[in-house]
Amino acid sequence: MKAPNKRSATTISDIARLSGVSKRTVSRVLNHSPKVGGETRDKVQKVIDELRFKPNLQARGLAARRSYFLGMIYDNPDALYIDEVQRGVLSVCREFGYELVVHPCDRASDTLTAEAIAFVDRSKLDGVIVLPPVSEDNDLAGALGKDDVPYVRLAAIALDTADHVVVSNERSAVAAMAEYLVELGHRRIGYVAGPEGRKSTRERLEGFCEALAKHGCSPCEEMIQRGAYSFESGRVCGKALLEMTPPPTAIFASNDEMAAGVIVAAQDMGLRVPEDVSVAGFDDSALATRIRPSLTTIRRPVREMARLATAKLIAAIDGREAEARMGIFLDPELVVRDSTRPLRAAAESRKASAQGRRKGS
Amino acid sequence: MKAPNKRSATTISDIARLSGVSKRTVSRVLNHSPKVGGETRDKVQKVIDELRFKPNLQARGLAARRSYFLGMIYDNPDALYIDEVQRGVLSVCREFGYELVVHPCDRASDTLTAEAIAFVDRSKLDGVIVLPPVSEDNDLAGALGKDDVPYVRLAAIALDTADHVVVSNERSAVAAMAEYLVELGHRRIGYVAGPEGRKSTRERLEGFCEALAKHGCSPCEEMIQRGAYSFESGRVCGKALLEMTPPPTAIFASNDEMAAGVIVAAQDMGLRVPEDVSVAGFDDSALATRIRPSLTTIRRPVREMARLATAKLIAAIDGREAEARMGIFLDPELVVRDSTRPLRAAAESRKASAQGRRKGS
């Protein structure tokens, strides 16, 4: 026999009795209803504070049809990204008194949508945040919409109406990277793409090539390798690119994992980075500062996106339509470190590189 | 005005009516009560299946005083570790129909315990899993116990009764590492410790030194540097160790982040790893295979620990005492990669290293 649980014995009835009003009135002050007299409110609030009364969320939820639970749906190999989002989401959750229930899933599964809906229904979630790359799944989004579940998607493009998406402008970010490399004097630039079929993969690729084209760079089509956003695939693609004749003088991998793989591939071939070939990534993951040379990359404002998405979601739940509808677009930022350098410096660099290295910013 | 929510319209009463029994009976088959006739059970179950009826967790929780929500409390800079645990926990949660609510917190905060308790109470959690290093906080554990919250701690030592902890035997793991390095011929071995005040820090340090002592290695006290489990602190400590005369021929850093820092420190000083100095880490994080040389390290069975902890927690919640009380100890495993090598090979290695490298396992 378990001892009776000591948690939260006091109920709204206690408060009502002790403050000499009805439950209804207590409920009103609890929900900040405007129609309670100032005096009554204070009187009730005092009792609430004294008894440290916290309303029972289950009961409240059952009666009011809301749970004060938000869900986070994701299928992402990148734990760092998830963690970052989670912290952003939670910071806003705390502000508004919500809790967060997590739901990792398998994007490839054909029961993905059904399971996600079951998850939301079962837990009576008030709303969900969907992370990339599952966020690109229109099927899922459609099902959520049809089920009247408030949701917000994190994405690289505006793939839904403004109330359902927070986007980081990856196209312009990779364009900035392309321009940066061109400015360094690079013309033969390799590209390690993500797997086909993802919108963000295409977005990054197109943004990059477009920017190159604008600068009169020959089309990079032949120098595009298709990876899988994994370290190992980066190695393979990097090797393939570097074995071309002539090899590229710079390689942009569309995430840091693959960029790390490219660097290792180069080093395995006896090439030095960045002296012989510049390498850049995307994500600004922890990896970027841990490897040598430290990695030039692109940083998305992940936590901020998560915060804004959550605020937007709660606004939708609370019916604050104006706020919920506001379009949100954020710009990633180019982070220059040691893995890229001007092309013309290549020749002179051999000596200099023996001396010492810059600190990874 | 929001449209009425389409989710889960059918209730237990519908099922009762349609299958011609009372609500109580439906409730019984829902909860797998043994005292329902086989025929009735089938009849009811059929209706349940046909209507795809899912009981409302809030209502169920309100009535039964359980929420089918588990909590995960952590304060850990290592997102990979958290993610791994989370996946382990969730795999068991799914099996038993639980959901997971996350609660990152600040171990240094003096409201840590109060906030954790508030979190549990508010969400009416059925139990919580506490991750290291917060899991070492006896204050928190005590408060959970006093509040009758079932909890299980993940830890490096048995810091609680068997029903409240799942431990990975880190002492024996680091001992194995020490023996491995000694077998390689190393005698001057540096140690990069974690911050003071953590039990796992001491556990690893003592286990390592003890094993060295057993092999007649001179006490390593002078060669112990105190880091902070961060990459940067690993660099600093590594530099300090390598500037000693004579320098250590091997360095064990008590996590991978710091080991990566040590390697960079060595490389910055013009030393080669492992030719000039062997370096090993602890965690087998993603980093271990991404950096060059790939890192010899120690792998804890994190996901398995998480699974077992969750199973134990649910056993406790369900009152299966025998299972809940079972002591669980798991052994980490030594993972040998490219960052360590025999001492005597140092001289001959210079030529060989130019040729090529082994693949990171």
Added chain:
DNA sequence: CTGAAAGCGCTAACAT
């Protein structure tokens, strides 16, 4: 502005 009463959907004594 406030109160009485009726649920929200489920479980849990206590019969039968």
Added chain:
DNA sequence: ATGTTAGCGCTTTCAG
């Protein structure tokens, strides 16, 4: 083995 009857703790018509 099954049904009856109360609640769980809160919100919400609907009167006053």
